[in-house]
Amino acid sequence: MTADLTVFQETMLPAVEQAMQAVLARARCEDHDDLYHMLAYHMGWEGEGAGPKARGKRIRPLLLLLTTAAAGGNWHRAVPAAAAVELLHNFSLIHDDIEDRGETRRGRPTVWARWGLPLALNSGDALFTLAHIAMLELHPPVDAETTLIAARILHQTALHLTQGQHMDIAFEHRDLVTVDEYWQMVEGKTAALIAACTDLGALLGGADDTHRRAYREFGRMLGLAFQAWDDYLGIWGDAALTGKSTTGDLLERKKTLPILYGLQQGSAFARAWEQGHPHTPAEVPALAAALETDGARAYTEAVAASLTTQALEALDEAAPQGDAGAALRSLAHHLLRREH
Amino acid sequence: MTADLTVFQETMLPAVEQAMQAVLARARCEDHDDLYHMLAYHMGWEGEGAGPKARGKRIRPLLLLLTTAAAGGNWHRAVPAAAAVELLHNFSLIHDDIEDRGETRRGRPTVWARWGLPLALNSGDALFTLAHIAMLELHPPVDAETTLIAARILHQTALHLTQGQHMDIAFEHRDLVTVDEYWQMVEGKTAALIAACTDLGALLGGADDTHRRAYREFGRMLGLAFQAWDDYLGIWGDAALTGKSTTGDLLERKKTLPILYGLQQGSAFARAWEQGHPHTPAEVPALAAALETDGARAYTEAVAASLTTQALEALDEAAPQGDAGAALRSLAHHLLRREH
Numbered sequence: 001m002t003a004d005l006t007v008f009q010e011t012m013l014p015a016v017e018q019a020m021q022a023v024l025a026r027a028r029c030e031d032h033d034d035l036y037h038m039l040a041y042h043m044g045w046e047g048e049g050a051g052p053k054a055r056g057k058r059i060r061p062l063l064l065l066l067t068t069a070a071a072g073g074n075w076h077r078a079v080p081a082a083a084a085v086e087l088l089h090n091f092s093l094i095h096d097d098i099e100d101r102g103e104t105r106r107g108r109p110t111v112w113a114r115w116g117l118p119l120a121l122n123s124g125d126a127l128f129t130l131a132h133i134a135m136l137e138l139h140p141p142v143d144a145e146t147t148l149i150a151a152r153i154l155h156q157t158a159l160h161l162t163q164g165q166h167m168d169i170a171f172e173h174r175d176l177v178t179v180d181e182y183w184q185m186v187e188g189k190t191a192a193l194i195a196a197c198t199d200l201g202a203l204l205g206g207a208d209d210t211h212r213r214a215y216r217e218f219g220r221m222l223g224l225a226f227q228a229w230d231d232y233l234g235i236w237g238d239a240a241l242t243g244k245s246t247t248g249d250l251l252e253r254k255k256t257l258p259i260l261y262g263l264q265q266g267s268a269f270a271r272a273w274e275q276g277h278p279h280t281p282a283e284v285p286a287l288a289a290a291l292e293t294d295g296a297r298a299y300t301e302a303v304a305a306s307l308t309t310q311a312l313e314a315l316d317e318a319a320p321q322g323d324a325g326a327a328l329r330s331l332a333h334h335l336l337r338r339e340h
Numbered sequence: 341m342t343a344d345l346t347v348f349q350e351t352m353l354p355a356v357e358q359a360m361q362a363v364l365a366r367a368r369c370e371d372h373d374d375l376y377h378m379l380a381y382h383m384g385w386e387g388e389g390a391g392p393k394a395r396g397k398r399i400r401p402l403l404l405l406l407t408t409a410a411a412g413g414n415w416h417r418a419v420p421a422a423a424a425v426e427l428l429h430n431f432s433l434i435h436d437d438i439e440d441r442g443e444t445r446r447g448r449p450t451v452w453a454r455w456g457l458p459l460a461l462n463s464g465d466a467l468f469t470l471a472h473i474a475m476l477e478l479h480p481p482v483d484a485e486t487t488l489i490a491a492r493i494l495h496q497t498a499l500h501l502t503q504g505q506h507m508d509i510a511f512e513h514r515d516l517v518t519v520d521e522y523w524q525m526v527e528g529k530t531a532a533l534i535a536a537c538t539d540l541g542a543l544l545g546g547a548d549d550t551h552r553r554a555y556r557e558f559g560r561m562l563g564l565a566f567q568a569w570d571d572y573l574g575i576w577g578d579a580a581l582t583g584k585s586t587t588g589d590l591l592e593r594k595k596t597l598p599i600l601y602g603l604q605q606g607s608a609f610a611r612a613w614e615q616g617h618p619h620t621p622a623e624v625p626a627l628a629a630a631l632e633t634d635g636a637r638a639y640t641e642a643v644a645a646s647l648t649t650q651a652l653e654a655l656d657e658a659a660p661q662g663d664a665g666a667a668l669r670s671l672a673h674h675l676l677r678r679e680h
Contacts, residue, residue: 027499032524035506095465099458118439118509121461125435125468126502132472133495136488144484148476151491155473159367162466166375169458184372 005327005334009062012075012082016061019083021045023134027126038123039130042094042111049108056106059335060197061086066331067201067215069324078204080137081150085197087131088154092161092193094124099169128158142204150200157196164188175274177255179264183224191223198222202318214318218332221314225307225336231256232300235288242281250284250291257303258296265294308336345667345674349402352415352422356401359423361385363474367466378463379470382434382451389448396446399675400537401426403562406671407541407555409664418544420477421490425537427471428494432501432533434464439509468498482544490540497536504528515614517595519604523564531563538562542658554658558672561654565647565676571596572640575628590624590631597643598636605634648676 020043028036041047044054061082068078096102097110098121104110112120135154139147167185171177198219202212234240234249235258241248249256253273262269269290278284291297311332320328360383368376381387384394401422408418436442437450438461444450452460475494479487507525511517538559542552574580574589575598581588589596593613602609609630618624631637651672660668 027503029503029524032503032507032521034510035503095461099461119506121435121439122502122505122509126499126506128465128468129495129498129502133492133499136492136495139488144488148479148484148487152473152476155469155476158469159466159473162462162469163367163369163372163375165462166459166466167372169462170374181372184369 004323005330008066008069008324008327012062012065013058015076015079016058016065016082016086017055019079019134019137020087023083023087023130023137026133027130034119035123035126038111038115038119039127041114042090042123042127044106047108054106054108058086059331060089060193063194063219063328063331064197064201066324066328067198067320068205070320070322070328071202071205071207071211071215071318072321073205073207075205075324077138077141078201080134081200081204083137084131084135084154085193085200087127087134088158088161089193091124091127091131092165094120094127096165098124099165138204146203150203153196153200153203157192160188160192162188164190164192171255176263177260179257179260182255182257182260186224186227187220190227191220194223194226195220198318207318211318214314218311218314218318221307221311222332222335225304225311228257228300228304228307229336231258232297232304235259235291236297241285241288248281248284250278250287251281258291258300261299262291262294262296265296267294269294269296311336344663345670348406348409348664348667352402352405353398355416355419356398356405356422356426357395359419359474359477360427363423363427363470363477366473367470374459375463375466378451378455378459379467381454382430382463382467384446387448394446394448398426399671400429400533403534403559403668403671404537404541406664406668407538407660408545410660410662410668411542411545411547411551411555411658412661413545413547415545415664417478417481418541420474421540421544423477424471424475424494425533425540427467427474428498428501429533431464431467431471432505434460434467436505438464439505478544486543490543493536493540493543497532500528500532502528504530504532511595516603517600519597519600522595522597522600526564526567527560530567531560534563534566535560538658547658551658554654558651558654558658561647561651562672562675565644565651568597568640568644568647569676571598572637572644575599575631576637581625581628588621588624590618590627591621598631598640601639602631602634602636605636607634609634609636651676 024036024039024043027039037046044050044056064082064085065075065078069075093105094111097105098112098117102110103113111123132151132154135151136147138150164185164187167181168189171185195216199212199216202215207215231249234254234256239248249259263273269287272287272290278287315329315332364376364379364383367379377386384390384396404422404425405415405418409415433445434451437445438452438457442450443453451463472491472494475491476487478490504525504527507521508529511525535556539552539556542555547555571589574594574596579588589599603613609627612627612630618627655669655672
């Protein structure tokens with residue numbers, strides 16, 4: 001990362017962390033503090049393994065605040081919105097882990113794995129509520145009308161998230177999922193929240209409608225491109241190809257973009273997959289090669305590259321200003337130019 | 341119920357139902373409508389057994405709108421808030437049913453029993469979001485400041501609900517729960533939402549702070565009294581005593597008010613309970629008698645009567661006006677003077 005981006009990160013993210021902590025303190029009761037401690041554990045603040053690694057990268061609030069500053073606004077006023085999007089993201093992780101039966105996240109036991117499903121589900125509901133509470137902290141100094149618009153964006157995003165998550169869960173039980181359906185799912189599950197970050201950032205930075213639309217489109221395309229690269233790396237990243245990684249998408253039989261593309265070709269890869277392969281890590285490289293023969297590698301790379309271009313073009317249209325603008329471009333490049 | 345109350349019910353509730361339907365239509369996608377249909381099923385609008393019985397009594401929106409009218413406001417403007425509280429209540433039912441493994445509700449399979457846990461959990465999240473979306477429909481014509489206050493009340497209530505639910509779940513795994521802890525749990529799980537209904541109703545009806553506080557206290561006491569009577573009937577209601585009802589609280593070993601009171605006395609009832617009785621419906625009447633000997637019946641009845649009095653006194657202080665005021669009193673009496 002560039003020096004500029006690091007400076008913003010080190011200034012903005014502690015402010016967001018502090019705002020989230022202040023909001024979560026609302027969940028404390030005198031004698032019955034267990035619910036709060038579950039949430040503080042999930043946020044990476046408490047318990048075994050607490051620390052920066054357990055917190056994740058806090059990319060979403062950073063995007064939001066950089067956008068506010070790059071649009072010419074005072075990012076300090078947008079901190080409640082940045083806290084809200086990060087809390088919303090974290091709420092969705094608690095529930096996703098239950099839905100997927102995921103037992104570890106960021107190297108630690110998930111909330112349900114530690115406290116059991118009923119309390120974990122309920123703690124996710126609490127964090128969802130706290131995200132909404134955080135957003136309304138915008139007012140004052142942000143005016144009531146703008147705060148309502150921001151709250152509506154958060155709600156609409158949360159609804160879109162559940163629509164994407166519904167599709168994702170439903171896909172697991174289906175043999176056939178089209179590439180079109182896949183993109184609909186990703187729009188909700190990944191792109192909606194990133195688009196909300198840049199949209200909220202632009203709104204609170206005082207961008208006009210044209211620039212706000214461009215910022216929103218930048219976030220959306222960034223989310224889609226990020227997912228396409230992630231899917232690419234899930235098969236042709238080093239660890240995935242050796243089959244040693246727990247994220248080897250072929251071994252986990254995930255319905256990612258290259259796999260769905262491959263299945264639509266109906267050739268050797270599709271036949272092997274339909275017979276339940278790969279069963280072992282040793283089978284992974286041959287299946288990845290079959291997928292490449294089907295054109296899935298070239299297709300995924302081309303799609304990811306095209307989405308990346310569209311994201312950066314939208315960012316150009318948004319015309320981010322000053323040091324924050326430079327840092328925002330730097331963050332976009334950092335997120336999109338990953339090793340592959 | 342009195343004729344007045346019935347007239348209000350027949351005017352107000354269809355407007356709420358329509359508002360909820362309009363909000364839920366936001367969850368529809370062109371091709372992927374499954375999530376919407378899960379919610380429409382849960383709301384009692386669709387699927388086997390759909391109809392008034394599957395919808396529940398819609399007491400909460402009725403309380404809210406009657407309060408608005410009794411405080412001198414135009415109840416039509418408060419319909420979005422009434423829709424929001426009913427959607428919030430219904431969201432909590434979807435998640436409670438997962439947490440308690442409840443397989444039927446209002447005579448039909450629960451959402452998770454029908455669609456499986458992951459999709460059901462996610463559909464609850466969608467309904468939670470839709471409740472928030474409904475609330476912001478207040479503006480316009482309600483001004484932005486008041487709409488923000490209403491949204492904050494909804495969020496605070498949702499947080500309180502999760503705190504009560506956390507305690508309720510945690511109690512299941514504990515041998516000892518005090519009567520004080522029980523009341524803390526009921527404050528969150530039952531009273532908070534009823535208090536929010538009368539508070540929101542008064543806010544949107546234009547009540548001054550003093551009357552709004554009285555309306556809120558009326559709702560809170562109504563919720564507590566309702567729960568106390570419910571606990572009473574769960575043991576000394578006819579069906580509960582014969583042990584034939586599925587809601588016999590002794591047989592289900594629920595930690596309700598009279599049972600917790602009895603356990604604190606440490607006599608014959610407590611010893612039998614600690615040994616795991618009752619095992620069968622036939623044992624229920626003797627245990628209920630032992631509980632009565634401990635004074636639990638008299639205690640619960642006295643507490644319920646006292647809370648009822650406090651609820652009605654708070655309502656007097658709120659001084660509800662006109663036909664809606666009379667209907668509100670009538671509803672309170674109807675809810676509190678149940679057969680016992």
